[in-house]
Amino acid sequence: MNIQIKIAIIAIIIVIPLSIFAVYETNSNPQFTIIDNSKLQVVSSFYTINEFAQNVGQEKIDVTLLVPIGVEPHDWEPTIKDVLIIQNSDLIVINGIGFENWVDKLDENDYRGIIVNTGDEILIKNSDEEYVNDSRDPHIWLNPVFAKIQVQTIATSFSNLDPENQQYYQLNAVKYIEQLDLLDSKIRNELSDCNSDFIAFHDAFSYFADEYDLNQHTILSSNDPHGEATAKTLENVISLARELNIKVIFAEENVDTRTSQIIANEIGGKVLVLSPLEVGSDGTYISKMTENLSNLKEALC
16 A cells, blocks of 8 residues: 555656646747747838838738837847847848948847848949938938838838738739829929928938938938037027028927027027937828928928
């Protein structure tokens, strides 16, 4: 009897932990509950690129936005959690042209997915344009003509990786590009007979200005919105605004408007928002660009 009891106890000691382990593995392992292997696993760098990817992929992809809405992407760095998300993706879609500095570190982490740089094709198509190569301004998405190229690049990348759904991706891209065409025509038509000089907060609208024959002036000369304007800078901008008879000084979302307001007060003007569509907010790419157009018309027309 003592031997049988000992055997029973040993069996209990062995079987119960194995049963608990089996149940834990079945119910807790996230790979069984999170990933839908039937869809492309896509990571997008920031919210404008995320919107482009969503419009192309729709229900055929699972897309994860890396830089949270409201966070400035210029200086953002991925956390360990973000790196794990990237590692589990099929591809990561970026703007390129130096906007996502952290991308260079992916090689160190042996990332085996595809990096879709939506700026590469634009650099190739505009290699003869000095402002593209020399200024390295990354804000290509603010030019709807370039945005169309970015969308097509995304569609081509999805199609190459998931050829069974190629027609689906390409058709979605065509439909979205048609909307961008309408936006481009609207901007071109409504600003064609207006003044050309405007003062943006930071150097984000060079491609936009070049596309629509405008002259961008800035409070901050950097491509990055961080930093403070010196007293001398404010003096120069005020002088320029008076010289060009500018009455609207532009600010941005998530940036202190006091600098723009100081200049506006000195020239008897007002402050409006000209969004670089970097940090994300309510609305879509097209609705935010249409708001930009409305404010530009008030400033220039």
